[in-house]
Amino acid sequence: MRIFKRIIQEHKAICEALPLLPPPINRRKIISYFDMWWCVAKYGALADDYISLKFFEKSAKERAEYVTAGNKRLFYQGFYTNEAREVLANKNLFSKKYSKFVTRDWIYSEDATIEQVKEFIEAHKEVVVKPTNSTWGIGVGVVDVNSMNSILEDIKKGNHYMIEEKIVNHPDVAKLNPSSLQTLRVETCLDSKGEFHLLNVLLMIGTKKLIVSNCHSGGVMCHIDMNTGVVDKDGYNPKGYWLSHHPETGIKFIGYKVPTIENLEAYIKEVVKVMPEARYVGWDVAITPNGFELIEGNFCPGQCTQICDGIPKYKMLKSYL
Numbered sequence: 534m535r536i537f538k539r540i541i542q543e544h545k546a547i548c549e550a551l552p553l554l555p556p557p558i559n560r561r562k563i564i565s566y567f568d569m570w571w572c573v574a575k576y577g578a579l580a581d582d583y584i585s586l587k588f589f590e591k592s593a594k595e596r597a598e599y600v601t602a603g604n605k606r607l608f609y610q611g612f613y614t615n616e617a618r619e620v621l622a623n624k625n626l627f628s629k630k631y632s633k634f635v636t637r638d639w640i641y642s643e644d645a646t647i648e649q650v651k652e653f654i655e656a657h658k659e660v661v662v663k664p665t666n667s668t669w670g671i672g673v674g675v676v677d678v679n680s681m682n683s684i685l686e687d688i689k690k691g692n693h694y695m696i697e698e699k700i701v702n703h704p705d706v707a708k709l710n711p712s713s714l715q716t717l718r719v720e721t722c723l724d725s726k727g728e729f730h731l732l733n734v735l736l737m738i739g740t741k742k743l744i745v746s747n748c749h750s751g752g753v754m755c756h757i758d759m760n761t762g763v764v765d766k767d768g769y770n771p772k773g774y775w776l777s778h779h780p781e782t783g784i785k786f787i788g789y790k791v792p793t794i795e796n797l798e799a800y801i802k803e804v805v806k807v808m809p810e811a812r813y814v815g816w817d818v819a820i821t822p823n824g825f826e827l828i829e830g831n832f833c834p835g836q837c838t839q840i841c842d843g844i845p846k847y848k849m850l851k852s853y854l
Contacts, residue, residue: 543573543580550580553773558589565589572596577603585771585837598845600836608813608833611854612722617811621832624663624695634804634827638698642688650688653696654681663695675699700828703820705792709784713739716817717791718754719801720834723812724853729802732849733842734759736791737817738768740780753779755786756841762794771837793820800825813850 547569551562558565572578572588578601583589586599609618620626625641640653654660659677662684676684676696688694701707706715720732736755753768753776768776768786778785801816804827815834819826839845 543570546580547583550584553584554589555773573603577601577606579603581771582836584773586840587773595845598847599839600845600847600850602836604847605833605836608850608854612811612813613832614810617808618832620808621811621814621830624829627829628695631804631807631827631830633807634825636826637700640696641693642696643693647685647688650696651681651685654678657698659699661697661699663697664692700819700826701821703792703822705790706820708782709779709789710739710782712741713752714819715739716819716828717757717797718834718838719797719816719818720838721801721805721814721816722850722853723805723809727809729805730853731759731798731801732846733838733844734794734797735838735841736764736789738779753786754838754841755789757791757794759794759798762791764789764791766841769837769841771835791820793824797825813853 547566550569551565552559554562554565568589569580569583572583573580576582576588576596576599578586578588578596578599582599582601586601588596588599613621620630625643628635628639628641638653638657640650642650645653654676655678659675661673662676663673684694684696700714702715709715716737718733718735718737720734722730722732724730734757736757737752738755739752753770755764755768756766757763758765764786766787768779770776776786797818801818804816805814811830811832813833815831815838817828817831819828
């Protein structure tokens with residue numbers, strides 16, 4: 534019964550992905566439909582992977598070199614202890630473990646009374662509310678003193694949230710999209726000898742009226758050349774399209790200089806030391822007027838980031854196990 538449910542879900546996902554194929558490939562929908570199923574079976578590449586990794590234009594040899602939703606399961610055990618996965622998956626545990634780098638004020642509703650939560654919101658005027666185990670920025674919202682009653686009622690019903698002081702971007706980063714918190718996605722790996730590898734650094738930028746920069750929620754990710762601290766490629770969204778300029782602010786991505794980027798590698802090396810049992814992590818870091826602020830860490834981070842630097846990472850990561 535479970536396998537039939539999974540087949541139905543993937544069929545639906547493939548059908549939703551077909552319109553995202555670029556011309557002239559989108560005129561061969563039947564062929565693409567079966568090719569997507571072949572990629573699910575052969576490479577563990579789900580419909581999202583097929584679009585975001587551009588499998589529709591890659592050879593069999595090239596496809597085998599990418600980390601996909603299916604084949605990254607190899608890394609679940611190899612790169613983490615059970616405790617490390619639990620900490621990375623739970624925002625409350627993460628903020629406690631990485632308290633040296635999570636400097637913003639926060640409260641976890643399960644460990645507080647309703648009155649304490651109310652006082653926290655009133656003290657900060659405006660806060661960010663996150664479901665404890667949310668991914669892709671789903672469920673994240675801003676609450677102020679005028680709109681807090683709904684979240685307080687939700688907590689009374691047994692739902693729990695991380696409630697955090699709202700972070701402010703560095704002015705040079707805020708101007709990219711004033712409505713969202715822009716972040717850096719910093720992917721790192723400790724190999725079997727404990728040596729540090731900086732795999733990828735991306736600038737995640739929100740679009741429209743999003744408060745999050747997560748690309749799966751509509752944001753854009755831009756690759757940063759760490760030698761220069763400058764964005765060196767157009768912005769990319771996992772739905773398969775590239776953008777040369779921000780759609781709302783009109784700022785050109787290529788050539789944008791990321792402030793304080795020269796301090797990032799030293800900073801992230803210190804973050805990695807907190808829990809070396811988490812060996813392969815995608816760190817989300819904000820750039821504030823006062824420096825870097827650690828948002829969260831993601832185990833087996835999104836495979837779509839491989840498109841931004843043009844480097845498939847399956848064989849690389851296998852060599853680090």
